[in-house]
Structures are given as structure tokens and as C-alpha cells.
Amino acid sequence: MDVGVLTAMWVAPMIGVLILIFLPRGADLAVRLVSLAAASVTLVLSFYVYIKFDPRGGFQFVEDMMWIDYFGVRYHHGADGLSVPLLMLTSIVIFCGILSSWDGIKQRVKEFHILMLLLVAGVFGVFMSLDAVFFFIFYEIAVLPMYLLIIVWGSTRKEYSGMKLTLYLLFGSVFVLIGLIALYVHTGMKTTDLLLMKELLIANPPSDLFVHTVFPLLFVGFGMLAALWPFHTWSPDGHVAAPTAASMLHAGVLMKLGAFGILRVGVFLLPEGLRYWADVIVALSLVNIVYGAFVAMHQTDFKFMIGYSSVSHMGVVMFGIGMLNYEGFVGAAFQMFAHGVMTALFFACVGAIYDRAHTRRIDAFGGIYERMPVVCGVFLCGGLAGLGLPGFSGFVAEFLVFWGAFKAHPIVAAVALVGLVLTAFYVLRAFQRAFYGTPNPKWSHLTDSSAIQNVAYAILVGTMLLYGIYPRLFLDVAETDLRRLLAMVTAA
Amino acid sequence: MMLDKLSAVIPEAYTLGLALFWLVVSVVRPGRDYTRLSILLGAVGVVLAFQSTFGESALGGVATQVRFYGAYRIDLYSQGFKLLLALGYLLILNLPKSGQSLLKTSQAEYHFLLATALFGMMLLTSVYDMLLLYLAMETTSYSFYVLCVLRRRLTESTEAGLKYVLFGAASSAVMLFGIGYLYGLTGTTSLPGVFSRSVELGTSPGFLFGVFLLFAGLLFKLSAFPFHFWAPDVYEGTSNQVAAYLGTVAKVAATALALRIASMMPNAPLLLNAFLWVSAIASMTYGNFVAIRQTDMKRMLAYSGIGHIGYILVGVLAAINMGEPGYTATIYYAGMYLIMNFAAFLVVHACLDETGGAQIRNFNNLHRRSPLLCATLVISMFTLGGIPPMAGFFGKLYLFMTAYQGGFVWLVVLGLLNSFVSLYYYLRVCKAAFLDPGDSPQPEIVPCLRRSALCVALIGYMVLFGFFSNAVDKYANLARSLF
Numbered sequence: 023m024d025v026g027v028l029t030a031m032w033v034a035p036m037i038g039v040l041i042l043i044f045l046p047r048g049a050d051l052a053v054r055l056v057s058l059a060a061a062s063v064t065l066v067l068s069f070y071v072y073i074k075f076d077p078r079g080g081f082q083f084v085e086d087m088m089w090i091d092y093f094g095v096r097y098h099h100g101a102d103g104l105s106v107p108l109l110m111l112t113s114i115v116i117f118c119g120i121l122s123s124w125d126g127i128k129q130r131v132k133e134f135h136i137l138m139l140l141l142v143a144g145v146f147g148v149f150m151s152l153d154a155v156f157f158f159i160f161y162e163i164a165v166l167p168m169y170l171l172i173i174v175w176g177s178t179r180k181e182y183s184g185m186k187l188t189l190y191l192l193f194g195s196v197f198v199l200i201g202l203i204a205l206y207v208h209t210g211m212k213t214t215d216l217l218l219m220k221e222l223l224i225a226n227p228p229s230d231l232f233v234h235t236v237f238p239l240l241f242v243g244f245g246m247l248a249a250l251w252p253f254h255t256w257s258p259d260g261h262v263a264a265p266t267a268a269s270m271l272h273a274g275v276l277m278k279l280g281a282f283g284i285l286r287v288g289v290f291l292l293p294e295g296l297r298y299w300a301d302v303i304v305a306l307s308l309v310n311i312v313y314g315a316f317v318a319m320h321q322t323d324f325k326f327m328i329g330y331s332s333v334s335h336m337g338v339v340m341f342g343i344g345m346l347n348y349e350g351f352v353g354a355a356f357q358m359f360a361h362g363v364m365t366a367l368f369f370a371c372v373g374a375i376y377d378r379a380h381t382r383r384i385d386a387f388g389g390i391y392e393r394m395p396v397v398c399g400v401f402l403c404g405g406l407a408g409l410g411l412p413g414f415s416g417f418v419a420e421f422l423v424f425w426g427a428f429k430a431h432p433i434v435a436a437v438a439l440v441g442l443v444l445t446a447f448y449v450l451r452a453f454q455r456a457f458y459g460t461p462n463p464k465w466s467h468l469t470d471s472s473a474i475q476n477v478a479y480a481i482l483v484g485t486m487l488l489y490g491i492y493p494r495l496f497l498d499v500a501e502t503d504l505r506r507l508l509a510m511v512t513a514a
Numbered sequence: 515m516m517l518d519k520l521s522a523v524i525p526e527a528y529t530l531g532l533a534l535f536w537l538v539v540s541v542v543r544p545g546r547d548y549t550r551l552s553i554l555l556g557a558v559g560v561v562l563a564f565q566s567t568f569g570e571s572a573l574g575g576v577a578t579q580v581r582f583y584g585a586y587r588i589d590l591y592s593q594g595f596k597l598l599l600a601l602g603y604l605l606i607l608n609l610p611k612s613g614q615s616l617l618k619t620s621q622a623e624y625h626f627l628l629a630t631a632l633f634g635m636m637l638l639t640s641v642y643d644m645l646l647l648y649l650a651m652e653t654t655s656y657s658f659y660v661l662c663v664l665r666r667r668l669t670e671s672t673e674a675g676l677k678y679v680l681f682g683a684a685s686s687a688v689m690l691f692g693i694g695y696l697y698g699l700t701g702t703t704s705l706p707g708v709f710s711r712s713v714e715l716g717t718s719p720g721f722l723f724g725v726f727l728l729f730a731g732l733l734f735k736l737s738a739f740p741f742h743f744w745a746p747d748v749y750e751g752t753s754n755q756v757a758a759y760l761g762t763v764a765k766v767a768a769t770a771l772a773l774r775i776a777s778m779m780p781n782a783p784l785l786l787n788a789f790l791w792v793s794a795i796a797s798m799t800y801g802n803f804v805a806i807r808q809t810d811m812k813r814m815l816a817y818s819g820i821g822h823i824g825y826i827l828v829g830v831l832a833a834i835n836m837g838e839p840g841y842t843a844t845i846y847y848a849g850m851y852l853i854m855n856f857a858a859f860l861v862v863h864a865c866l867d868e869t870g871g872a873q874i875r876n877f878n879n880l881h882r883r884s885p886l887l888c889a890t891l892v893i894s895m896f897t898l899g900g901i902p903p904m905a906g907f908f909g910k911l912y913l914f915m916t917a918y919q920g921g922f923v924w925l926v927v928l929g930l931l932n933s934f935v936s937l938y939y940y941l942r943v944c945k946a947a948f949l950d951p952g953d954s955p956q957p958e959i960v961p962c963l964r965r966s967a968l969c970v971a972l973i974g975y976m977v978l979f980g981f982f983s984n985a986v987d988k989y990a991n992l993a994r995s996l997f
Binding site: 089090091092093133155158159161162163166169170173174181185188189192193196199200203204206207211 | 842881896901902903907911912914915918919926927930931933934937938941944945948949981984986987990
């Protein structure tokens with residue numbers, strides 16, 4: 023047993039939490055600095071993992087030890103090509119999240135940062151955990167602080183939205199838990215280690231009926247967190263109600279946990295299940311893409327618009343998974359990363375506007391570009407990435423997904439493209455209505471973003487451009503492991 | 515010779531002595547505050563119980579033995595549960611008595627009755643004979659009947675006590691009736707003697723009826739559906755200490771008895787399985803759904819307790835049909851339930867003044883009034899709801915894993931959906947404590963050092979216990995000693 027860099031990555035925020043608990047109330051600057059320090063540590067560690075990762079794939083930085091003998095629970099962590107970019111995404115988003123809420127959160131600062139760091143420790147844990155029990159525990163740690171974050175620091179029907187979000191996600195985790203218990207019992211109750219379970223499943227293949235019933239449990243359970251239609255309604259409400267940094271983490275990282283769980287647990291353990299249900303998944307995610315975009319078009323609130331665009335974009339992820347070819351898979355994985363950065367940027371901008379203007383109605387603004395050139399410019403970058411402008415990482419991701427889609431289901435892919443066209447429509451229209459036009463004298467007092475916020479924007483925009491211009495940064499890391507996963511699915 | 519025999523029953527003997535001591539005190543020097551002394555004596559009891567469970571030098575120790583003319587079985591299982599009960603008793607003593615909660619003049623009686631109830635419950639973990647079962651059950655019940663009305667001046671308290679007596683007496687009669695049937699059919703009062711004939715008598719209606727009635731009495735003590743009616747009223751009416759005692763320690767004792775009886779049935783009659791199945795589902799569904807509507811914290815805890823008993827019945831079913839893993843999981847869950855429910859009661863007692871009832875809205879603004887109590891409350895709610903990584907999650911996970919393996923797939927599905935439903939009302943309490951502003955500015959609560967330490971210990975237990983890898987093995991040892 024050697025405690026390595028992965029353990030350090032989820033323990034660092036926890037240590038931050040412990041320090042914060044003992045800081046006196048009112049020491050807001052110290053609180054912010056401590057939590058920024060914890061986030062910086064994870065940022066450095068995730069960069070280290072990213073650079074040191076061997077592109078030949080497989081699980082690396084492995085830590086493995088027995089934890090609970092009686093049930094065969096192991097403390098087993100490892101990172102592969104799928105999780106390494108997501109680990110980095112998480113640390114980037116939390117770092118920028120803390121920066122962009124630097125002066126937005128004014129009350130109960132200490133509790134806010136404690137919950138944020140707890141949440142992020144859970145997210146790291148999910149991305150690196152290779153044991154079903156630990157995976158599930160981290161998954162719940164990542165979900166629950168969101169409830170308190172929304173109901174205390176949120177806005178717009180925060181109590182309703184917080185409860186709705188929590189109940190939806192916990193409802194999903196009931197399905198996940200049933201699926202995991204079924205798998206555990208099927209493999210003879212020997213171990214909860216995902217890799218060992220996989221070996222046992224290969225040695226003793228489950229019946230078709232088992233695969234066909236348990237896979238949808240896992241898929242729907244995790245899919246709820248990825249805003250799978252028709253279980254998506256918590257997501258826009260939750261995004262709208264959550265405070266800025268929580269929205270960033272939530273849309274940027276938390277929704278990816280769902281898609282990641284589908285790949286790491288569902289597809290990894292029961293690849294035949296994906297093959298059997300692929301068409302249903304394509305159909306559902308098609309609804310996600312097109313319906314999400316249509317609803318986004320009709321929103322008058324910035325955050326609702328972005329929330330529904332997230333529904334649409336997460337549909338692209340599941341769309342890619344359902345294509346069962348390499349382009350679709352890698353596009354889906356890339357889209358998780360790209361959408362995470364992009365949507366974090368969106369929410370950071372909207373948060374900055376809301377903090378100053380105290381409204382998010384698109385038609386209430388007009389001509390604020392002159393007052394807030396940086397925020398509006400950055401928002402435009404996010405919007406262009408969202409509609410898939412080449413040069414941004416979103417373009418590469420969506421291009422790959424649709425390349426895969428046209429290979430597998432050309433007609434469905436053509437329908438799904440409508441969603442992308444609509445994205446261009448609603449993003450540009452919102453931009454034109456709110457930011458251009460005749461300046462509304464009501465907003466003459468607005469000031470531009472602070473220097474700290476600009477740092478956050480710079481990091482996020484820079485990441486989008488970097489990965490958009492040089493996508494091999496991502497593809498080289500992820501390729502081997504995604505091909506391996508795909509081989510399991512397509513193997514007859 | 516005599517000493518050798520006694521050494522195996524040290525915990526019970528000590529508890530009986532304790533009861534007699536408090537009886538004498540109640541006569542000689544009534545009306546004083548004996549909190550410190552009682553905690554000290556209770557702690558001695560825990561040490562003795564610990565010694566008899568784990569001590570290797572103990573004369574009787576944990577070697578399995580059947581004593582008192584085959585009526586009393588001492589094994590690791592019974593001693594482990596006695597330790598748990600003694601621990602629960604000690605915890606209850608840490609709920610201080612305020613002026614309104616219990617009459618000042620009944621301090622010593624209160625301690626006397628707590629100790630006799632503990633004595634009865636300790637006997638329950640070891641019973642091997644139906645007559646002793648009945649006696650132990652009544653010793654416990656009578657103590658509780660009186661404990662419930664110790665808050666004498668309040669009508670609710672009297673109402674609660676009366677309800678409890680009436681329901682309790684009826685259930686005792688039902689149980690005695692069942693015992694009569696079983697005795698008539700088998701000619702013995704020895705529990706293993708009766709159940710060793712369950713194979714040949716398994717289909718006879720008289721035997722089934724007898725077992726059914728016996729379990730009906732048990733389910734009453736557990737407050738499982740459909741014998742749950744007394745619980746919410748009694749919890750609401752009686753003082754916090756007694757409600758906590760009923761809601762935690764008494765449930766653990768009844769669980770111990772249920773498992774003991776289950777361990778003697780080589781194969782359960784199909785009808786009993788069906789009965790427990792229905793009762794388990796009905797308990798969790800009814801308890802959880804009704805708890806949603808409660809505005810009174812103690813009533814909510816009563817209904818959530820009914821829900822938890824449903825989970826425990828799932829474990830009993832798994833134990834009957836699966837053997838050792840089922841017992842292990844149920845014991846694990848019962849131990850967990852004691853601690854997490856006690857933590858909830860501790861906060862209730864510390865924050866809500868007894869005169870104004872235990873409305874959930876009285877928790878409002880708790881995070882300002884006392885961050886430590888707020889943390890204890892939130893964590894105990896999360897633990898009760900079975901949210902990872904709290905200990906309650908592991909308890910539920912083990913329970914449902916074994917039940918799934920035993921083939922109770924639908925029970926597992928419904929159980930998990932139920933625990934999802936329960937999160938709604940647990941989260942609502944968290945919301946009140948963490949978010950809702952208070953109606954009027956309320957004073958800060960500064961818990962004394964002892965209680966702060968207790969809170970920290972409980973939080974540590976609830977957060978970390980699930981991760982202790984060898985705890986389950988210990989519980990598995992308890993389960994193995996049953997056979």
C-alpha cells in the first residue's frame with residue numbers, strides 16, 4: 023500500500039475543510055485564502071497527473087489495499103485516460119469558482135467554502151475510485167452539499183429547487199445502488215472492487231436477462247445526474263437557484279459525474295447492456311439535444327437559458343456514447359471536458375452580471391457592453407464555443423460526436439444537428455438583446471468585473487482555446503483507454 | 515461454586531443491585547439530583563458488561579452456556595447485546611433533567627425504573643424459555659408504564675401512559691395466549707424445545723397461530739406495523755429521556771429477542787415469512803410517509819423509528835432465511851440505530867424546551883445558537899437517512915445486500931425507495947436548523963463540557979464508524995455464537 027498523488031488530491035480539500043472549521047467566524051479573507059490554497063494544491067496535483075500520465079493507457083497511479091474484509095471492500099484508486107482530463111477539469115473549475123465568488127459571497131463565508139471543498143473532494147473521489155462502495159460514497163458526498171449550498175446562498179425559488187435537485191439525484195442513486203447490489207450478489211459477494219468484479223463477470227457471464235435489466239438501472243440512475251430526458255427537470259431549476267460558484271461546479275463538473283458513472287460502472291461492467299440498449303439511448307439523447315435547445319430558446323432568464331443549453335449539451339455526450347464507435351466515444355469524453363469549461367465560464371459571467379444588476383432577465387438589459395466589456399466579451403467566447411465555432415474546444419467535441427453519428431445513424435444525426443443550429447440562434451439573440459442595442463440608462467452604474475474575476479475568465483477561456491486549437495492534448499491521453507472500453511462493447 | 519455460577523451473570527446482577535440501590539435511595543433520600551452518581555454507576559455497569567463480553571480473565575466469559583435449568587443462555591451474542599444496552603442506558607443518563615421534564619421529587623424513582631427496565635431488557639437478550647421471556651418482557655414493560663407518567667402534571671403524559679398501558683397489556687395477553695398454544699402443542703416451555711418441533715408441526719394451524727401471536731407481541735415492542743399505534747403518542751407525551759429510552763434501548767432489546775427466536779427456527783413456516791414480509795414493507799412505507807406530515811420532532815422521530823423497524827424486519831427475514839450474514843447485518847444495524855437515534859434525541863432535548871412542545875420550527879436558526887448541536891443534528895439526520903459516508907449507510911447497505919442475496923429483491927427495491935422518501939423529512943429538519951430564521955431572537959445554547967464531548971464523540975462515531983474494517987467481523991462473531 024502506498025498513499026499516492028490521487029489520495030492527496032481528494033484529501034487536500036478535506037484538510038482545507040478541517041482548517042476552515044477551526045477558523046474564527048468573520049475571518050473572511052483567511053477563509054477565502056485557505057480554500058484557494060486547497061484548490062491550488064489540487065490544481066498542481068492534477069497537472070502533475072496529467073503530465074505524468076502514460077498515454078499507453080490502463081489504470082495508473084494505482085493505490086490498492088483491503089479495507090473491509092468481510093464484504094471485500096477495497097480502497098482502490100486509479101486514473102485512466104477517461105478520468106485524468108476530468109480530474110483536471112474539476113480542479114480548474116473549483117479554482118476558478120473560488121476566484122469568481124471572491125466578493126460575491128458575503129454572508130456565512132466560512133460555511134460556504136466548507137461545503138464547496140467537501141463537494142469537490144467527493145467529485146475527485148468519484149473520478150479516481152475503482153471500488154463500487156467508495157465510488158458510491160464519493161458520489162453522494164458530491165451531491166449532498168449542493169442542497170445546503172442552494173438553499174442558503176441561492177436565489178429564485180431556492181428551497182423548492184434545492185429539494186427538487188437533491189431528491190432527483192438521490193432517487194437516481196437508489197437505482198444505482200440496486201444495480202450495484204445486484205452485481206455484487208451476482209459475482210458471489212466476494213468483492214466490491216470494480217476491476218475484480220469485471221474479472222468475475224468475465225469468468226461467469228451473467229444471463230441476458232440480468233444484463234438487460236441491470237444496465238438500464240445503472241444508466242438511468244447515473245443518467246439522472248447527467249440530466250437525461252425525461253429526468254432533466256431538476257437541472258435548470260437547480261442551476262438557476264444555485265449561487266455562482268456552485269452553478270459552475272454543478273454544471274461544469276457534477277453533471278459529468280453522471281456520464282462518467284455510466285462509462286466507468288455501467289459500460290465497463292456490463293458492455294453488452296450498452297450494445298443492447300444503444301438505440302434507446304440514442305433516441306433519449308436526441309430528445310435531450312433538440313428539446314433542450316428549443317426550451318433554451320424560449321427562456322427569458324440567462325441562467326435558465328444556460329441551464330437548458332446544458333441539458334442539450336449533455337445530450338450530446340450520451341448521444342456520442344450511444345453511437346458505439348470510436349469517434350462517438352472520444353467525442354463524448356471530449357464534450358464532457360469541453361462543456362465543463364464552457365458552462366463554468368457562462369455561469370461565472372452571469373454571476374458577475376447578477377451580482378451587479380440583481381436581475382438576470384435577458385430583456386431587462388440592453389447595451390451593457392459599453393459598461394462591462396470584459397464580462398460581455400467573455401460571455402461571447404462561451405457562446406461561440408457553445409455553438410461550436412472552430413478554434414474552441416466545443417467544436418472539436420461536437421465535430422467528433424457528429425462524425426461518429428453520421429457513420430452510425432446518418433438520419434438521426436441530421437435531426438440532432440437542428441439542436442446545434444438552435445444553439446447558435448439563442449446564444450446570439452440573447453447576446454444581441456442584452457449586450458448590444460440602445461444603452462439602457464438604468465444600467466449606467468454597472469462596473470466591469472474585478473481583477474480576480476478576470477483571472478478566472480482568463481484561465482477558462484485559455485483552456486478552451488488551448489484544447490480547441492491543439493485537441494491532441496486530450497485525444498492522446500484518452501485514446502487508448504476509450505478504444506479498450508469500446509472493444510469490450512463491440513466484442514461479440 | 516456459587517461464585518462461579520454468578521460470574522457469568524455479572525452484568526444482570528449488577529443492574530439488579532443498581533435497581534435495588536436506587537429503590538432504597540428513593541425511600542431514604544428522595545428529591546435530590548443524582549445525575550453524577552447515576553452516570554458513575556452506569557459507567558461501572560458498562561465496564562462490567564464489557565469485561566464479561568471481551569474479558570478473557572472473566573470466569574464465565576463468553577463460553578456458551580445454558581444456565582438456570584435450561585431457561586437462560588449466555589453466549590457472546592447475549593453479552594454483546596448486554597454491553598450495547600448498558601451503553602445505551604449510560605447515554606440516556608446523560609440527558610439532564612430539567613425542572614419541567616421530570617418531577618423534582620421523582621429523581622430517584624426515575625433512576626430505579628430505568629435500572630429495572632434495563633434489567634428486564636438484559637434478561638431478554640438471554641431468554642431460552644417462554645416463561646422467562648414473558649417475565650422479562652413484563653419487567654421491562656411495567657417499568658416503562660410508570661416511566662411514561664413521571665411527568666405527572668401534564669395531561670399528555672398521563673394520556674401517553676394510559677395508552678401505553680392499555681396497548682401493552684393487550685399485547686402481553688396476546689403473547690401469553692400464543693405461549694399457551696405453543697406449550698399445549700409441544701408440552702414444553704423451552705424455546706429450543708418448541709422450535710425444534712417446527713418441522714413436524716410446521717403446517718399445523720395451532721402451531722402457526724401460536725408463533726404468529728408470539729411474534730405479534732414482539733412486533734408490539736418493536737412498534738412495527740400493525741402494532742405501532744402507541745409509539746407517536748407515547749413519544750410526544752412522555753419526557754424526552756423516556757422517549758429516547760423507548761426509542762433506542764428498548765428497540766435494540768426487542769431486536770435481540772427477535773433474532774434469538776429466529777435463530778432457533780431451523781426453517782421458518784412460510785406463513786411467518788409472509789407475515790414478516792408484509793409487516794416489514796408496511797412498517798417502512800407507513801412510517802416514512804406519515805413522518806413527512808409531522809411538524810412535531812418527537813412524533814417525526816417516532817414515525818421514522820417505525821420505518822427503521824421495517825428495515826430491521828428485513829434483516830430478521832434475511833436472518834431467518836439466510837443464516838449468519840443476515841444476523842450480522844441486523845445486529846450491525848441495531849447497534850447503529852441506537853447511536854444515531856440517540857444523537858437525534860440528544861439535540862431535541864438540548865434545544866427544545868419542554869413546555870412548548872417539540873416543534874420542528876423550534877430548531878430554526880440553530881446554526882447560530884449552537885454550531886456544535888447543529889452539526890450533531892445534521893449528521894444524525896444524514897445518518898438516519900442512510901447517506902454515505904455516514905455509518906447508517908453501511909448498516910443499510912449490509913442489510914439490503916444480504917436481503918438481496920436471500921432473494922428478497924422486491925423488499926430491497928421497496929426498502930431503498932423508502933429510504934429515499936425518508937430523506938425528504940430528514941432534509942427538512944436540516945433546512946430548519948441551517949437556514950430558516952428564528953421567529954424571535956433566541957439565546958445561544960452553550961452545552962456543558964460533558965455534553966459537548968458527547969456530541970463530538972457521537973459525530974465521530976457516526977461519520978467514521980462505517981470505515982472501521984473489523985467492526986463487522988466482531989458483529990459476525992456475535993452472530994456465530996447464536997448457534
